[in-house]
Amino acid sequence: MSPLIVSNVSRRRFLHGLSLSGLVLAVGYPSVARGQQAKKYGADDMPNGWVDNPLAFVSIADDGTVTVVCHRSEMGQGVRTSMPLIVADELEADWKRVRVTQAPGDEQRFGNQDTDGSRSTRHFFEPMRRCGAAARTMLESAAAERWKVPVSEVEARNHQVVHRPTGRRLGYGALARVAAGQPVPARETLRLKDPKQFRYIGKGQTKLLDGRDIVTGKAQYGIDTRLAGMLYAVVARPPVYGGKVASLDSAEALKVPGVERVVPIEPTGPPAQFNPVGGVAVLGRNTWAAIEGRRALKITWDDGPNGGYDSGAFKSSLEESARKPAKVVRDDGDFTAAAAGAARRVEAEYYVPHLAHATMEPPAATARIVNGKCEVWGCFQSPQAARDLVAKRLGMSPDDVTVHVTLLGGGFGRKSKPDYAIEAAALSKAVDGKPVKVTWTRDDDLHNSYYHTVSVEHLEAGVDGQGKPVAWLHRTVAPTIFSTFDPAAKHEAALELGMGVINVPFAIPNVRIENPEAVAHTRIGWFRSVSNIPHAFAVQSFVAELAAAAGRDPKDYLLEVIGPARRVSPETLGDTWNHGESPERYPVDTGRLRRVVETVARESGWGKTLPKGHGLGIAAHYSFVSYVAAVVEVAVDDKGVVTIPRVDMAVDCGATVNPDRVRAQMEGACVMGVGIATLGEISFKAGRVEQDNFNAYEVTRMAQAPRVIRVHIIPGDYGQPMGGVGEPGVPPIPPALCNAIFAATGKRIRHLPIRDQLKV
């Protein structure tokens, strides 16, 4: 069989274990993932970089069906549509004849697969275009060979190759076998389309390839895997981070109908890294039997050193730290002198609690071990990490571990940590390789997450006679994500400081940023938008507070603080990270930041007369190398109940591939931002999370969600670097909402969530 030809690679077969390895030939293609320069950025700097080999990504069947491999994980961002769409456009394929198949975890073959950081499109737009262009060139060469004409006389057009002088045509299906024998053209010889010729990219007419499967219940998520002879498992995990089983009595559990085995899982850590926290698994004939069996376990826990973790007391300790001078991480001018000489000083403190991702599909994975080889199925944001860590846990080579990626029922960063894959593999090993599916219940998910950090942001400003800031101090204190890997890590890392605290490009001459120590008492992890959430909440609320103190319009004041349009090097701001991107290609562009503010103000009718009890709030934030501004309209009734009639968002993420999905991501980010502002809080008592389910850990429901969300996309240029989309929509929403509440009521919210702070 020729490498470009593949018949019927359906996802069903793929999910049932058919490897793609027999169908592609990636051998011998020059590896170009790593550039020669000393310092690498973007996709070049990610583990295993990028691959643009059409033989790894594109196959064409005899009937002309084009199948594109998607190597990034689908969690709602639409990547299983946008990656094939990029390839199809350059390939001149007819979209109706394009299918998608999901890559297993194999970064050597496909390039980096760690689907987080809002990176898929900005890192793989160009490689995917080259895949499509190379495959198109091979089809053209095949047709020229068949017709014995110069290749310059032929041209691919909408799933056919045409011989221009004679009008002869051959379909892609008829050419596939010959095309497969053509050499892969050298990268530098590829002819990429002029963006004016794009059929699909940027058009916004493309429906999700998985849409029909989703609405008919056919779509396969991690929790849906079913294998013959499979056991269903749930795990009783230590309720406190670092805890262990002190004693176990499983006699009653084993009497529960349908329960087959009780199996301890060894804890690893702290530090947790991506490993299971250990505990006791109950395996049964179905999930319910396992849940009932777990209820009957008698376990006493040794809580360890985090048994005293109390998030209320911890908040006070963070506040104390935030009020004292600490490690200086940026120091422009002379804050102390400028503040002392200022006409007026303003200060405020903001708090954002722990949050849990609470993906609608909780973590779930299935594993089996046959003849010394392990296969894993699940909802993984980082399948290569799952593969490497399962191999490590089982004492196997990663070559003997295959990780199949299903759809993800939400990810938001939780599913980039494959602890549940390791649990499934360890349990399969304990039952002689039988297939075992581990399902996390909602209380498991809330009790043993990798939580969004908890933070206090202390801000001080000195303003001149006109109310303009001349001195700015931001002291940010929060346990770092790196504590999950290194218990000695007590300061925010470059990547956390680079999320909207150190790299704030305001036109203020005297700026000091400080970062006191904080010790983590639970697993801290990535949560969609990460540290941008507390940083943007504090910075954008504080700017509005300064505007109010100066008696100025918040939008005009925000633009003044941003200052004139200029391209600021992140390095001059002390930001050595810059979302992993080159400081030359991706400077902080205050012109773009101004433009989203101006656009959203215009589109929302900023300044319009509103009914009583209504208010508008504005906020803007730069993150994941994109610029987003939001105007939220709130209505606060006489009981203090907040509703949100309308939100406008302006986004500049550079050029777009599937604008409808950009819009959808902004809408979703808006709703998540509203939930963070109004409802979300994970709290700890005696080391234990207090919330068990959605009754206590509330998330936004339809009636509380904004009635109307209008997204305004700033047109981009395909010649310029792209920005992220999945995350940058969240950070401006909580401050815009709280600024709107201030406009409506005069009440300033500084501690999230709002919950009943406005209750009258």
Next chain:
Amino acid sequence: MIRLEVNGKRQNVDLPPETPLLWTLRDEIGLTGTKFGCGMALCGACTVHVDGQAVRSCVTPISAAANKKVVTIEALGADPVGAALQTAWVDMGVPQCGYCQVGQLMSAAALLRRTPKPTDAQIDDAMSGNICRCGTYTRIRAAIKQAAAKQGGAR
């Protein structure tokens, strides 16, 4: 042995009578379209129809569904209202991750059968038991209205 009728097909299941319908459908009968989200009737991901009513299958024991007609997402398209909703969902690009959408569709179908021309308040009422963590609510509302319009229930 408990006798269920799921999507028009007789199923005899040998399970304790308190076993939730959700896990019976998913793990024993193999209909994985119905999703687990909370186990406490708080999120709506597991919504199915029992004798035409939307119920949360995670808290419905199979004993309570015995000898009644259970319809899951796998058979929703056989019903004209269900099919109209599925089409509207795809056309309007409602799903993001898609996981909760099966439950959203089952709740929406029960709403439109009862109330062919729902007001915004009626949509809120019927749909607020269904959580979407991706935040697709504005599109869900629009798609319900489009399906209602196609069914002659425009407002």
